Amino acid sequence: MKKRNKNDKNRHIHKKITSRPVQKPSSPTLSICMIVKNEEENLPRLLNSIQGLYDELIIVDTGSTDNTVEIAKSFGAKVYCFEWCDDFSAARNESLRHATKDYILWLDADDELKKEEHIKIRYALSKYRGYAFYLRLINFTDQGDTESIQMRMFPRREDIRFEGSVHEQVYPSIERAKIPMTLCDAVIIHHGYKESGDSDTKLKRNLEILKKDLAREPDNILTLFFLGRTLRGLNQLEDSVSYYDRIIEKGRDDNKLRATDLYQITLFERAGILATNGRLKEAINLLEDLGNAGKNNIIDFTIGELYYKSKEYEKAYKYLYRIKDVSFKEELVPLDLKLIKKNLYKYLGVSSLFVRDYNTAKRYIGHLIDHDPQDPQNYHYLALCEEKQGNIKKAIDICSKAIERFYDDISFVKKRFLLRLENGYLEDIDKDLPFLEDNTQDLDVLCGLFLLSSLKLSVDGITKYYNAIQRALFLPVLPFPEGYLDVKNRLNALDEKKALSLLDRAVDNLLNLNTSITA
Known part of the structure; x- marks a missing residue:
């Protein structure tokens, strides 16, 4: 793993080393520390998955009434009982208190760590001695899968402890201890909340604990943040924003707070609520005013997305282009990577089209088709x-492939027909006619068929389609060229530019032909 540049956007992963890591001659040892309660269904999966990885397994039980303790002991765990006190950090720190090895890896019972990930952990511990480690986290839920990174592994030291009664965090104490941090590429699978009812129950439990914490420390930023996020999860948006806004206001006059990842995540989530309520401009202003645009991938993506949805494609392009090749695999915010990449391809591809960067547009729209081939x-x-770009044959080929995939979508037949007609590729154009002749209300098609009839000198076709155009425009049906100015004026009034262009070409062709015959 290469040392990252100090200007890396994901600075939460790579910290400047302010103290030299302690070098040890032997391979580092590892304690896995857990807290559990009534996890007899999940625990065997996890414990089977970590066999052979650890040197010590510490499990703190907070009051199980099922077979959790017996299962833990059967795997050789050192099991300790701890009376639950509405404080996850207290329970976590109890598990750390019993650990005796060089490093600690904390896990939950509904985690899973595949065998192939073990070597990545051992490699990281040997190479980066004295460091703390983020690990990759894939969260499986009924609502979809998300990916993020999370601080999971760190040296065993008395000054490293969890903080916060709910959503306990070890990062603050690691940062205060000036311990260098990096990313270990190992992946933890978190099986998450499989039922929405289970999730709501835990959110409501957490809400009550967080309210008690806030009563004790009214200005605690972590507590304010998790209150906002918890209420958002319960869809209590008005209450949620009051806590987010308190953090945001504090950061306006506090540059140190504003530079933190927590503050940037607060902006991201607050902007999401504004956007949900249709207040796109306010969301953009918030992120451009206080967000680390240009330094934070999620902020850049969100601003680009908001500009795209506001149809301000040039501004969307500016933000999205600079993150065009970002993987989003090293973010603290849990993200649905498939969805975010799909949206990036779409927003950047379409925005590039509007700013005439056609090569970028083709690249990312091509990625989008690979990602989602079923969207016509x-x-x-x-x-x-x-x-x-003037690549008419390629455009025609794309339409032909689309017709094969979306055989009942007449729009691709129309597009191919008009491309052939307007650019003189007439050898296969008759193949499109059976699909178009029933499309009697489409002015582009009717004017195109009128032009084709003029090129073929088909009197019947000229009459047929000229009359069809008049009927579609609710004009009196007259023989060509009678009523031509009325047809043209009506097309102008309806802003039917392509249809008008095709009509004019047909008339010019007939007039030039008549002039040649007269001469």
Whole structure:
């Protein structure tokens, strides 16, 4: 693992080393520390998955009434009982108190650590002695999978302890101890809350604990943040924003707070609530005013997304282009990576199209098609990119492939027909006609068929489609060229630019032909 540049956006992972890590001649030893209660269903999966990884397994039980303790002992764990006191940090710190090895890795009973991840952990411990480690976390829930990183492994020291009664955090004490931090590439699978009722119950429990914490420490930033997030999870948005806003206001005059990851996550979540309520401009202003734009991938993505949804494509492009190749795998915020990458491809691809960066547009719309081949709109965007670059045959080929995939979508037949017609590729154009002749209300198609009839000198076709255009415009049906100015004026009034262009080309063709015959 290479040492990261000090200007890395993900500075929460790589801290400047202010004290030399202690070097030990032997391989570091590892204690796995856990707290559990009534986890007989989850615990065997986890304990089987970590066999062979640890030198010591510490499990603190907070009042199980099932077979949790017996299962833990059967795996050789050192089990300690701890009376639950509505404080997750107190329970976590009890497990740390019993640990005796060089490093601590904390896990939950609904975690899983596959065998292939063990070597990554041992490698990191041997190479980066004295460091604390983020690990990758994949969270499986009924609502979808998310990925993030989380501080999970650190040296055993008396000054490193968890803080916060709920959503306990060890990071603050690690930072105060000036322990260098880095990312271990090992992946923990967290099986999460499988039922929404279970999630709501735990959120309500956490809410009551957090309110008690706030009564004791009214200005504790972590407590304010988790109150906001918990209420947001319970869909109590008005109450949620009151806590987010308290943090945001504190940060306006506190540069140190504003620089923290917690503050940036607060802005991100607050902007999300504004956007949900349709207040896109306010969300943008908040993030541009206080967010670390240009230094924080999630802030850049969110601003770009908001500008895209506001149809301000040039501004969206500015923010999205600079994160175009970001993996989003080293973020503290749990993210649905498939969704965020899909949206990045879409927002950047379409925004690039609007700013005429067609190569970028093709690249990311192509990624989008690979990611989501069932969305026909993406093929329209890609064909338009090729058309704008003058690659008409490629645009026609894209339409043909789309017709094979979306055989009942007439829009691709129309697009291919007009590309062939407007650019003189007439050899296969008749193949499109059976699909178009029933499309009697589409002015682009009707004017295109009128132009094709003029090129073929088909009197029947000229009459047929000229009359069809008049009917579609609710004008009197007259023989060509009678009523031509009325047709043209009506198309102008309806802002049917392409249809008008096709009509004018047909008329010009007929007038030029008549002039040649007369001459």
